[in-house]
Amino acid sequence: MIKGDKSYNDLLTRINELETKLDESNEIIESIRRGEVDAFIVQNNGTNEIYTLRSADKAFRLFIEKMNQGAVTIGDNGIVLYANTSFAKMVDVPLERVIGQVFLGLIPEAQRQPVSQLIAAAWRDKESRGEITIPGKEGGELPVALYLNQLEIDGGVALGIIASDMSLQKEAQEQKREMEKKDEFITIASHELKTPVTSIKGYIQVLQFNFQQQGNTHAAELLGKVDAQINKLTALISELLDARRIENGQLPLHFDRFDFSALLHEIVEETGRLLPQRLVVEDTTEGVQLFGDRNKLGQVITNIIDNAGKYSPPSSKIIVQAKAEQNILALYVKDQGIGIPRDQQQKIFERFFRVKGKKENTYAGLGLGLYISAEIIFRHQGRIGVESEEGKGSTFYFQLPVIRGENLSASA
Numbered sequence: 083m084i085k086g087d088k089s090y091n092d093l094l095t096r097i098n099e100l101e102t103k104l105d106e107s108n109e110i111i112e113s114i115r116r117g118e119v120d121a122f123i124v125q126n127n128g129t130n131e132i133y134t135l136r137s138a139d140k141a142f143r144l145f146i147e148k149m150n151q152g153a154v155t156i157g158d159n160g161i162v163l164y165a166n167t168s169f170a171k172m173v174d175v176p177l178e179r180v181i182g183q184v185f186l187g188l189i190p191e192a193q194r195q196p197v198s199q200l201i202a203a204a205w206r207d208k209e210s211r212g213e214i215t216i217p218g219k220e221g222g223e224l225p226v227a228l229y230l231n232q233l234e235i236d237g238g239v240a241l242g243i244i245a246s247d248m249s250l251q252k253e254a255q256e257q258k259r260e261m262e263k264k265d266e267f268i269t270i271a272s273h274e275l276k277t278p279v280t281s282i283k284g285y286i287q288v289l290q291f292n293f294q295q296q297g298n299t300h301a302a303e304l305l306g307k308v309d310a311q312i313n314k315l316t317a318l319i320s321e322l323l324d325a326r327r328i329e330n331g332q333l334p335l336h337f338d339r340f341d342f343s344a345l346l347h348e349i350v351e352e353t354g355r356l357l358p359q360r361l362v363v364e365d366t367t368e369g370v371q372l373f374g375d376r377n378k379l380g381q382v383i384t385n386i387i388d389n390a391g392k393y394s395p396p397s398s399k400i401i402v403q404a405k406a407e408q409n410i411l412a413l414y415v416k417d418q419g420i421g422i423p424r425d426q427q428q429k430i431f432e433r434f435f436r437v438k439g440k441k442e443n444t445y446a447g448l449g450l451g452l453y454i455s456a457e458i459i460f461r462h463q464g465r466i467g468v469e470s471e472e473g474k475g476s477t478f479y480f481q482l483p484v485i486r487g488e489n490l491s492a493s494a
């Protein structure tokens with residue numbers, strides 16, 4: 083997922099780069115044709131050679147020669163007047179046998195019909211464009227975009243044709259579509275999972291109540307464990323859904339005024355059940371009010387404490403410290419666990435990022451908790467971060483603005 087995610091962005095950048103390059107080359111060729119270019123500067127091993135237009139002929143030729151796109155000009159009789167090496171390579175015919183040939187004869191038979199239509203359209207409308215596929219070098223098919231343009235040369239007319247290999251763009255588009263499909267799948271799957279999981283949870287509670295009534299504490303206890311696992315599952319599903327909402331810029335937050343200390347103690351009690359005797363709380367924020375989404379901030383605290391428990395030895399202490407100074411409230415969660423390598427301390431806040439190592443692999447997780455937490459804290463105008471040393475432990479912290487007095491501006 084991490085790799086896929088990264089290459090997805092890389093590919094997008096790649097497409098943009100390629101498109102820009104293509105536009106640039108087309109633009110340069112156009113301006114040369116229109117006579118808007120007075121001189122060329124050709125960079126050659128660090129020296130600049132300047133060609134004025136008359137002497138630019140050679141440089142121009144070189145430039146077209148070196149282009150990745152195929153370039154061809156054909157006369158009104160359909161004979162190739164000029165072609166560059168890239169074009170010869172595309173159609174897999176030696177360059178000297180391309181020039182002087184009937185252009186359509188160089189095109190695979192199956193594509194002659196659409197190409198001749200493009201040629202007719204270019205003669206009629208001055209330009210035309212389209213896409214064909216030709217047999218690729220290593221088998222398979224090569225998608226090629228064609229741009230045809232009428233040229234006036236010394237009183238006569240010719241057609242200029244630029245053929246661009248689109249396989250890289252195609253591949254990138256394909257992968258982008260695949261990623262989109264995966265994302266959509268995640269959304270649908272998580273929604274579908276939510277409903278049965280919720281009803282299972284309901285039944286468990288009913289059963290648990292019945293067993294308790296009957297005095298069957300053992301069964302009730304076991305159901306308590308089932309319930310805890312269901313809660314983990316629910317949390318994973320919510321993480322998936324929240325991550326998708328963030329991606330779409332649609333994570334809803336409900337801002338309200340609340341007492342931070344009360345929230346912290348609720349969360350400590352909840353998370354503490356799965357981390358018995360491990361949480362040490364130092365809270366000096368009594369009475370401090372925040373304006374924010376209480377549930378979501380609770381989710382952030384839960385995630386940070388969960389992580390501290392998950393990535394540290396079973397009986398080691400976890401210190402949870404909350405303080406408020408001036409207008410800033412800060413929460414620190416300090417563990418004595420495996421720590422995080424310095425070069426990955428920023429990355430852990432990225433979507434699906436998990437530290438790769440033998441130790442980390444033994445813990446289940448999606449790598450979404452901190453990504454979502456960071457988003458929630460940022461949306462509250464806060465800061466989130468970590469200080470950590472490998473093998474010694476980590477301190478995760480966040481800071482949030484405190485509200486003072488009665489006038490609060492509801493800037494959500």
Ligand SMILES: Nc1ncnc2c1ncn2[C@@H]1O[C@H](COP(=O)(O)OP(=O)(O)O)[C@@H](O)[C@H]1O
Binds near residue numbers: 393452476
């Ligand atoms: N307290 C911690 N100690 C060591 N590593 C941590 C700690 N908290 C988070 N990490 C690292 O950051 C990654 C991302 O955390 P998170 O987004 O919560 O995802 P998850 O816990 O599901 O893997 C984790 O996979 C882990 O590698």
Ligand SMILES: [Mg+2]
Binds near residue numbers: 388447451452
């Ligand atoms: Mg986590």
